[in-house]
Amino acid sequence: MDSDEDMLDASDSELMYDDDLYSDDGCGSDKIDGDYESEDSQSFLTRRDQRYNILKEEEIRQRQEEDISKVSGILSISRDAACILLRHYKWNVTKVHDEWFANEESVRKDIGLLEEPVEIPNSTELKCGICFEALPSSNMRAAACGHHYCIECWKGYIVASIKDGPICLGLRCPEPSCNVAIDHDMIKKIASSEDQEKYSRFLYRSYVEDNRKIKWCPGPGCENAVEFFLADSNNDVMCNCAHWFCWNCTEEAHRPVDCETVTKWLIKNSAESENMNWILANSKPCPKCKRPIEKNQGCMHMTCTPPCRFEFCWLCLDSWQSHGERTGGFYSCNSYERAKKEGVYDETEKRREMAKNSLERYMHYYERWASNQSSRQKAIADLHSMETEKIQKLSEIIREPETQLRFIIDAWQQIVDCRRLLRWTYAYGFYIPDKETAKKQLFEYLQVLLCLVCVTKNYFENLVRALENGLEDVDSSSSQTSTSKNEPTKGKSGKNKNRTTPAGVTVEDHWSCDRCTYANPASSDRCQMCQHQV
């Protein structure tokens, strides 16, 4: 494919749109503009760029640094004070400026920032307000308010607060009536280097956690954050770590299902609700102690486990004492049969029946939901092995640069995404009310994607298999040539040898269908996938 042009296109778009997005080459965008270059993908790309921005640690630190410098410069306050101020207003620089210039005095009061620091009294010996020891004033420290405590007590105070987590960022003077803020400088002077490190980490993280427009990528082990600009119907975000998630609810990306349904579904999966359904469907409560009992065998004469030991009839749930010859003996219960005819038991029985049905329905959707996830995991693993080793081998065998084979990676990525989509269709399907036929149709339409996944997947699995066979050929060519001997060497296969995949892959004992690109064994002259005749 004309990859040079692609590269040009890509760099054009880089210039036109957000430039720091592409500040390094780790961006996921190259994946997209690699081979499927068309106007559609171009517009998709630009739309994506404007929606969100992936931030790496250095970028986050840099931004934080810039904000602090900006505020400290404009308001002429120390950097530490700017930090406290920004944190109080959730790192919103504009808000800090607005509030500060509207009423500096009340802002200072709120966040505990004194204009003039109070000096520690200048006497030789002072009493610490915490341990009540009298110590030389050189052993005393105080925040801007002048409430002095000995270094040891300060240490304990700060250590205890850092142990409590990010709350330590809002630390105030120990004196209950005083709300003067303890700044980073004090922490640096008093805390151990380990605790200082923790404090700095909390400060760094608060830049993302307090900011409403930035969130951490929830991908396992990922340290990136995502800045989101536009809240529209598409909340899907793909981080550079390849984790694809919904910005709104930070669960994995789940379009077309909405966040609410996802939450409902996940709660349903994790909560006890299904256990309850099962209990309801398959057990009856002991009439006396109300513990649920599952009847797995035996006659209708039930005896509850100790300490209850209540004996009752499974059918009518009445005491066994009222049973005997006149109620129909051990194997049937006349009072139950009679009552059932009269309709007394209908409601509870019906409820039990419904619970059973709904449980089965849920199991149907859940199993498929879960198995698509495991298929997806498998696909991710395959993608990984393709990226890390197989692509290199393939490029060696067919003597094409790896860059030309990027489409294979893209295709694997596609499979992973399809699996994800498919998986969520089951959550969606579960919540479609029976009446809404239109929705049901859309749902079934989506599930047709399953077939698409299979087709694509088959194609690539075949390609991979071909590659593996190819490898065998190469490996064994020195010792034996049994594989190639087994291949028919008709004229047709000679022709097929020259067939290439769209990116120019020649697979010797396979040919690729012109119509659907399926990799067929050389022995057949009709496409196994679409029945297209060569």
Added chain:
Amino acid sequence: MASSTQASLLLQKQLRDLMKHPVEGFSAGLVDDSNVFEWSVTIIGPQDTLYEGGYFNAIMTFPLDYPNNPPTVRFKSEMWHPNVYPDGKVCISILHPPGDDPNGYELASERWSPVHTVESIILSIISMLSSPNDESPANVEAAKEWRENWDQFRKKVGRSVRRSQEML
């Protein structure tokens, strides 16, 4: 000093001070002389309150990192009060760990601070006895009764005062 030696030195010092200069309204000592982290205090019901005349025993248990974290206080005597759990545990804001509480009921300044001592804690409890806070009650039933059925509340407290006198 993060070690427990600081805590025990500080507690011993406070004990000595209280022995030398007792404070009106309560008496304090150790449950067991070898353990300075567990105190037994007797609070005298404050005048002009329903608790007047009562002698209420409580156990104060200090954490090893006192004064950086607060002790717990538990009444041994029967105590019917909106801010005391049915099991006797006292729930007042200064006994809550430092930092802002997530529910926003209390200001940071009302929470635990290392400057608090046995004396300041007990004085807070005495002030709690005279003016209960029914906004976030530990004993919901007592709070409800305090608000809606004052006579019943008074009777129950009166009974607990008499019992505490009998225990002497």
